[in-house]
Amino acid sequence: MTGAELVVKLLTEHGVHSVFGYPGGAIMPIYDALYQSPVKHYLCRHEQGGGFSAIGYARASGQTGVCLATSGPGATNLITALADALLDSVPVVAITGQVSQAVAGTDAFQEVDVLGLSLTCTKHSFYVRDVADLAATLREAFLLAQSGRPGPVLVDIPKDVQLAPVDYQPLHLTTATAAPDCSGLATQIAAARTLLQQAQKPMAYIGGGVHMADALPELNAFLTATGMPSVTTLKAMGSVEKANPLYLGMLGMHGTQAANIAVQQTDLLVCLGARFDDRVTGNLKKFAPEAKVIHIDIDPAEINKLRAADVAMLGDLKALLPVMAVAGDYSAWQAHCSALKQQHGWRYDHPGERIFAPLLLKQLSERMPDNSVVSCDVGQHQMWVAQHMRFNSPRNHLSSGGLGTMGFGLPAAIGAKISRPQDTSVLVTGDGSFMMNVQELATIKRFRLPVKIVVIDNQRLGMVKQWQQLFFAGRYSETDLSDNPDFVSLAAAFAIPGHSISHKDEVESALDAMFSWPGPYLLHVRIDETDNVWPLVPPGAANHDMMTDLPQWEE
Amino acid sequence: MSNAAKSHQHTLTIHTRHEAVAIERLLQVTRYRGFTLAGLELKPLADLTGLLITLSVVSDKPISLLVNQLNKLYDVLDLELHQAEAGALRA
Numbered sequence: 003m004t005g006a007e008l009v010v011k012l013l014t015e016h017g018v019h020s021v022f023g024y025p026g027g028a029i030m031p032i033y034d035a036l037y038q039s040p041v042k043h044y045l046c047r048h049e050q051g052g053g054f055s056a057i058g059y060a061r062a063s064g065q066t067g068v069c070l071a072t073s074g075p076g077a078t079n080l081i082t083a084l085a086d087a088l089l090d091s092v093p094v095v096a097i098t099g100q101v102s103q104a105v106a107g108t109d110a111f112q113e114v115d116v117l118g119l120s121l122t123c124t125k126h127s128f129y130v131r132d133v134a135d136l137a138a139t140l141r142e143a144f145l146l147a148q149s150g151r152p153g154p155v156l157v158d159i160p161k162d163v164q165l166a167p168v169d170y171q172p173l174h175l176t177t178a179t180a181a182p183d184c185s186g187l188a189t190q191i192a193a194a195r196t197l198l199q200q201a202q203k204p205m206a207y208i209g210g211g212v213h214m215a216d217a218l219p220e221l222n223a224f225l226t227a228t229g230m231p232s233v234t235t236l237k238a239m240g241s242v243e244k245a246n247p248l249y250l251g252m253l254g255m256h257g258t259q260a261a262n263i264a265v266q267q268t269d270l271l272v273c274l275g276a277r278f279d280d281r282v283t284g285n286l287k288k289f290a291p292e293a294k295v296i297h298i299d300i301d302p303a304e305i306n307k308l309r310a311a312d313v314a315m316l317g318d319l320k321a322l323l324p325v326m327a328v329a330g331d332y333s334a335w336q337a338h339c340s341a342l343k344q345q346h347g348w349r350y351d352h353p354g355e356r357i358f359a360p361l362l363l364k365q366l367s368e369r370m371p372d373n374s375v376v377s378c379d380v381g382q383h384q385m386w387v388a389q390h391m392r393f394n395s396p397r398n399h400l401s402s403g404g405l406g407t408m409g410f411g412l413p414a415a416i417g418a419k420i421s422r423p424q425d426t427s428v429l430v431t432g433d434g435s436f437m438m439n440v441q442e443l444a445t446i447k448r449f450r451l452p453v454k455i456v457v458i459d460n461q462r463l464g465m466v467k468q469w470q471q472l473f474f475a476g477r478y479s480e481t482d483l484s485d486n487p488d489f490v491s492l493a494a495a496f497a498i499p500g501h502s503i504s505h506k507d508e509v510e511s512a513l514d515a516m517f518s519w520p521g522p523y524l525l526h527v528r529i530d531e532t533d534n535v536w537p538l539v540p541p542g543a544a545n546h547d548m549m550t551d552l553p554q555w556e557e
Numbered sequence: 558m559s560n561a562a563k564s565h566q567h568t569l570t571i572h573t574r575h576e577a578v579a580i581e582r583l584l585q586v587t588r589y590r591g592f593t594l595a596g597l598e599l600k601p602l603a604d605l606t607g608l609l610i611t612l613s614v615v616s617d618k619p620i621s622l623l624v625n626q627l628n629k630l631y632d633v634l635d636l637e638l639h640q641a642e643a644g645a646l647r648a
């Protein structure tokens with residue numbers, strides 16, 4: 003076979019049935035090998051869309067996502083998606099075609115140093131010089147993408163390697179995976195247990211690392227056994243069981259007041275697979291100032307990076323959480339946290355006829371089929387999704403966290419639908435973000451993917467506008483989108499039916515119509531451009547110094 | 558400069574795969590994580606199976622921040638921090 007055929011063979015070997023990409027000169031041999039192959043290729047309409055679809059596929063399923071692009075512009079178009087996958091620790095393998103080695107380094111047509119370009123936004127990038135190394139390199143790429151802290155890996159394959167003859171040697175996979183072992187951590191475990199026993203006001207701070215370690219059952223058992231209240235990051239929404247009364251929601255810049263106040267008061271912060279990101283901590287020096295810290299993570303570089311840990315453990319949360327489950331008597335603290343939660347619940351009363359996005363999203367959350375996957379874009383609507391929708395697994399909430407990439411949502415929702423065809427895929431996007439990868443409507447059209455698209459249209463780059471209002475004296479520089487296209491007509495051009503609403507009393511029937519329609523659907527929701535996201539921790543402030551829009555909310 | 562008084566010089570010896578990309582990554586990470594380059598020497602191992610690199614950096618940040626990041630690099634096989642040379646720089 004050829005190197006290109008070997009690539010396809012290895013995809014099959016790794017259980018990859020779906021890939022996302024876009025062809026071009028330097029990757030033509032691989033596209034030829036894909037033709038009539040068992041691997042299904044989804045033609046996206048921009049390589050960035052292909053990259054985000056691979057991310058959506060991976061995040062919704064826990065599998066590795068695969069995307070393909072040609073050399074030069076194809077590969078450069080992938081870069082944003084790779085950076086997104088790196089910052090959110092998503093296992094993705096990107097395969098790029100490269101010009102033949104005979105012309106490499108001559109500024110050949112569509113030649114770009116993709117290895118050099120991609121290195122800082124992948125776990126690692128490989129350039130394959132010899133077809134004899136191709137199989138080992140691709141196997142290494144899949145292993146690396148999934149292992150430890152997952153992330154993207156790029157394999158750049160020159161055209162001559164794709165065309166070279168090679169034999170396929172099957173890999174005899176050893177299925178015996180070692181049981182996670184934490185015996186080397188006995189001292190730290192003992193120290194952590196002591197801290198747990200001494201604590202009066204412990205708080206679990208849960209990040210995306212927990213579900214990626216496949217440790218959600220262990221997490222929930224740990225929370226129940228210890229009776230510890232908990233908060234989650236954006237990426238970990240859906241990790242804590244709905245029935246847990248001491249779960250206070252998301253913390254950070256747009257977190258709940260209960261979460262942010264309680265974290266500032268805790269005397270022991272148990273950080274599980276999270277990384278003290280600035281959107282979480284606010285002013286780092288003032289973050290949880292009274293707290294000792296237990297930090298458990300799989301990535302050694304996260305320990306003591308931003309906040310010193312009193313006890314640090316590098317290991318598998320699945321093994322460590324059970325041995326840390328020390329019950330304490332935290333009844334006064336539990337009562338305090340419950341009271342905070344009661345006192346600072348969300349308010350959905352909103353004057354006037356216009357649609358209130360938080361309420362609409364709550365209604366959407368209640369009406370969508372069980373186990374729907376919700377993808378969103380970046381901005382105010384993204385924060386409203388995190389605040390007002392409920393998820394029963396982090397795999398059901400796909401949000402670009404670390405990179406905050408507009409344009410993520412639509413292709414991610416496509417990837418999610420393809421990885422979980424039995425589940426409903428819902429996209430909540432903004433009028434700004436939607437336009438950034440709107441060409442992917444063509445992918446939906448071609449494959450008749452029944453993605454439910456909800457465009458929250460405030461005719462603004464709302465999140466930026468909110469900051470201009472609050473911190474730049476209302477100077478609204480370049481955030482007006484009042485000349486938006488007609489989104490329903492736009493969808494119609496891709497054979498996607500849609501409907502536009504602007505009044506509260508239209509919401510429920512419009513949601514029902516969207517979910518009862520068997521195919522893709524676009525619901526265009528006009529909201530008031532003055533609605534803002536609250537609470538908000540202003541830059542430089544401690545997390546308990548939240549701005550809230552009290553005048554509007556108080557009756 | 559008040560910062561300079563707190564800056565420390567550190568020397569690391571690093572064994573990497575025999576790939577140019579290993580050096581690219583070392584320098585990228587050193588720069589990005591906020592460490593100033595104070596010296597770099599490299600030579601291939603006699604059997605050409607790897608590179609032996611001596612990297613000196615100056616920073617007011619804890620050196621563990623850099624060591625942890627460099628240790629994660631795919632091409633880094635072994636890394637040693639030389640405590641003896643980690644004296645404070647007096648500006």
Ligand SMILES: Cc1ncc(C[n+]2csc(CCOP(=O)(O)OP(=O)(O)O)c2C)c(N)n1
Nearest residue numbers: 381382383406408432433434435463464465
């Ligand atoms: C690719 C990219 N460019 C710019 C930004 C900066 N940015 C963050 S939110 C935002 C506005 C998003 O507008 P929209 O999608 O309409 O969402 P809204 O905030 O109005 O809900 C912008 C421009 C970004 N996050 N990503």
Ligand SMILES: [Mg+2]
Nearest residue numbers: 432433462464
């Ligand atoms: Mg908007």
